[in-house]
Amino acid sequence: MEELRVTGGGHLGPIDSSRIPRYAGAATFARLPRLDQVDRADVAVVGVPFDSGVSYRPGARFGGNHIREASRLLRPYNPALDVSPFERVQVADAGDMAVNPFNILEAIETVQQNALDLTADGTRLVTLGGDHTIALPLLRAAAERAGSPVAMLHFDAHLDTWDTYFGAEYTHGTPFRRAVEEGILDTEAISHVGTRGPLYGVRDLEDDRRFGFGIVTSSDVYRQGVDEVVDKLRARIGNRPLYVSVDIDVLDPAHAPGTGTPEAGGITSRELLEILRGLRGLNLVGADVVEVAPAYDHAELTGVAASHVAYDLVTLMADTLTPASEDK
Numbered sequence: 282m283e284e285l286r287v288t289g290g291g292h293l294g295p296i297d298s299s300r301i302p303r304y305a306g307a308a309t310f311a312r313l314p315r316l317d318q319v320d321r322a323d324v325a326v327v328g329v330p331f332d333s334g335v336s337y338r339p340g341a342r343f344g345g346n347h348i349r350e351a352s353r354l355l356r357p358y359n360p361a362l363d364v365s366p367f368e369r370v371q372v373a374d375a376g377d378m379a380v381n382p383f384n385i386l387e388a389i390e391t392v393q394q395n396a397l398d399l400t401a402d403g404t405r406l407v408t409l410g411g412d413h414t415i416a417l418p419l420l421r422a423a424a425e426r427a428g429s430p431v432a433m434l435h436f437d438a439h440l441d442t443w444d445t446y447f448g449a450e451y452t453h454g455t456p457f458r459r460a461v462e463e464g465i466l467d468t469e470a471i472s473h474v475g476t477r478g479p480l481y482g483v484r485d486l487e488d489d490r491r492f493g494f495g496i497v498t499s500s501d502v503y504r505q506g507v508d509e510v511v512d513k514l515r516a517r518i519g520n521r522p523l524y525v526s527v528d529i530d531v532l533d534p535a536h537a538p539g540t541g542t543p544e545a546g547g548i549t550s551r552e553l554l555e556i557l558r559g560l561r562g563l564n565l566v567g568a569d570v571v572e573v574a575p576a577y578d579h580a581e582l583t584g585v586a587a588s589h590v591a592y593d594l595v596t597l598m599a600d601t602l603t604p605a606s607e608d609k
């Protein structure tokens with residue numbers, strides 16, 4: 282079948298949903314071309330079907346394809362930021378990394394190497410998880426490409442700075458402690474956003490503070506509001522290279538039931554999208570959306586939320602990769 286695509290700005294865009302119904306054909310993110318259909322991509326969306334690091338419900342290995350399926354309804358113009366991201370830059374779907382489900386250390390190596398390969402000529406990655414374990418190798422690759430430790434905004438119900446689970450160092454609850462230990466995070470500019478729920482003890486928070494993390498809890502977002510939160514986050518990040526990691530369980534289970542470790546009292550998808558849009562202009566070098574577990578989803582709620590989050594992350598990257606005058 283002929284692929285009728287939207288083109289603009291010299292870039293190959295998504296399949297034209299006014300001519301080929303959006304539910305037809307195999308899914309790529311936002312119906313974008315595959316990476317092998319373009320010369321190079323400025324931004325690539327890549328999946329990591331891996332969930333061997335989870336402590337509770339499994340199933341995030343299916344998250345990437347669930348997000349792709351739910352992304353069929355995305356449209357090419359993002360009015361919230363007044364940007365047509367797929368016209369501004371070349372965006373493509375790089376498919377899935379082939380990671381070993383039986384060997385976590387090998388899987389981490391594979392993710393790191395694939396991320397380095399994909400970013401070798403300046404491509405920026407938005408990664409679809411997969412469980413949160415994969416943020417560690419993605420941050421390693423981001424720091425290597427940035428040539429320095431990176432700032433990070435971590436949207437999550439959880440701290441993910443715990444030490445070990447059952448003696449295991451590499452799990453979805455421990456990536457950011459490892460990242461601090463490895464010196465790949467700029468500890469002057471790292472914050473959790475949306476945390477809530479019971480912890481193992483007050484020491485979890487003491488350790489986390491010692492590592493340098495700032496915390497904007499889910500309650501803070503509710504009580505202070507998005508604008509105040511954005512101002513604080515931006516002040517901390519400045520112009521440092523920034524990595525954004527979005528664990529979809531940052532959303533309330535009402536907005537994102539399809540995840541492995543849900544916690545009550547989360548932020549709304551509107552709040553999350555508004556905070557992300559507030560990051561406009563920052564030097565976003567990499568991002569992930571993780572912990573989407575479709576087996577627990579209903580009516581594609583979690584897939585739709587995650588696909589919109591990924592779309593706004595792609596838009597933020599497209600926005601900073603080109604001067605505003607080149608838009609539309």
Ligand SMILES: N=C(N)NCCCC(=O)O
Pocket residue numbers: 336337413439441453454528530542572
């Ligand atoms: N990264 C996510 N989603 N969850 C971490 C939860 C770790 C725990 O079971 O205590």
Ligand SMILES: [Zn+2]
Pocket residue numbers: 437438439528530531542572
């Ligand atoms: Zn979480």
Ligand SMILES: [Zn+2]
Pocket residue numbers: 413437439441453528572
């Ligand atoms: Zn997490």
